[in-house]
Amino acid sequence: MSETPNGLLPAKFERWVTDGMKWFSSLLFRMRVTPNSVTLISLFFAVVTGTLLAFNYMRLAVLFGIIMGLLDVLDGQLATLSNQTSSFGSVLDSTIDRCNESLLYLGLGIHYYLIGQPVWVLIAGAILVASLLVSYVKAVAESKKLLCNIGLMQRSERLVLLGIGVLLGGWVLYFVLILLAVLTLITVVQRLLFVRKVANEKNFFKDEEIKL
Numbered sequence: 236m237s238e239t240p241n242g243l244l245p246a247k248f249e250r251w252v253t254d255g256m257k258w259f260s261s262l263l264f265r266m267r268v269t270p271n272s273v274t275l276i277s278l279f280f281a282v283v284t285g286t287l288l289a290f291n292y293m294r295l296a297v298l299f300g301i302i303m304g305l306l307d308v309l310d311g312q313l314a315t316l317s318n319q320t321s322s323f324g325s326v327l328d329s330t331i332d333r334c335n336e337s338l339l340y341l342g343l344g345i346h347y348y349l350i351g352q353p354v355w356v357l358i359a360g361a362i363l364v365a366s367l368l369v370s371y372v373k374a375v376a377e378s379k380k381l382l383c384n385i386g387l388m389q390r391s392e393r394l395v396l397l398g399i400g401v402l403l404g405g406w407v408l409y410f411v412l413i414l415l416a417v418l419t420l421i422t423v424v425q426r427l428l429f430v431r432k433v434a435n436e437k438n439f440f441k442d443e444e445i446k447l
Contacts, residue, residue, distance in 0.1 A: 253308055260312035270314035271324055274331050277306035281335035285342030288401070289349070296342070297402045303335055304394055333370060336390060337363055339397065343412075358412050365419035366393060372426040385429040388418040 263273065280303035287296035310328055314320045340363035347355035369386060376383035388396075393415060400411025 252305075253312070256305060256308050256312060260309050260316055263309065263313050264316045268313065270310045270317065270319050271327055273306055273310040273313055274324075274328050277303050277310065277335060278331050280306065281338045285338035288339060288342030289345035291346060291350075293401050293404055297398050300339065300394070300398055300401075304391075304398075307332060307335070329370075329374075332390065333367060336366055336394065339394075340366070355409070355412065358416050361416045362393075362412065362419055365416065365423055366390070368423045369419060369426065372423060372430065376426070376430045379434075381430060381433060383426050383430060385425050386422040387425065388415070388422045393419065 280299050284296050284299040284303055287293070287299060314324060314328075340359045344356045344359035344363075347353070347359060369389070373383040373386075396411055396415060400408040400415075
């Protein structure tokens with residue numbers, strides 16, 4: 236779900252999703268399924284979703300995308316439930332999350348390339364780059380022991396908004412893509428400004444250059 240509590244999705248919605256998946260994570264725990272295996276399975280569904288988007292099977296792509304998103308919730312719950320949290324698992328989960336989301340925008344980019352709409356290929360590419368930057372700024376900040384808990388358009392918000400756009404299609408999808416590009420870039424700037432403000436206040440980087 237959201238990387239921080241300050242995204243656009245209501246907290247009640249996120250709690251509703253996570254609470255609703257607890258029974259399934261308990262089932263997987265009893266079946267001795269590992270969190271890392273769930274993470275890798277989510278990558279499979281992301282590949283399928285991206286492929287479906289590329290070849291214009293939009294509603295089917297939404298279905299597989301929902302499964303991908305739910306698996307993202309499950310791996311974290313399962314890791315906590317089974318006490319199998321680890322540094323490697325955390326890095327793997329974060330890496331696969333980035334891959335999964337990138338595959339969706341790549342699929343859309345291929346779709347628009349195949350139908351001869353280069354402007355939307357560029358917009359899909361812009362969303363991909365901006366989404367990676369959102370996570371990158373947070374990761375670098377946290378590597379400096381600085382909690383970067385700010386941003387309107389986080390991963391769960393991006394995925395939900397994209398799913399709505401793909402499901403409804405037509406001009407709604409175009410509007411959603413523009414909104415994603417703009418708000419995700421704004422989120423990058425939000426996080427950079429937040430890091431600068433808090434770092435200056437707490438003097439985190441007195442003797443070193445911030446490289447974001």
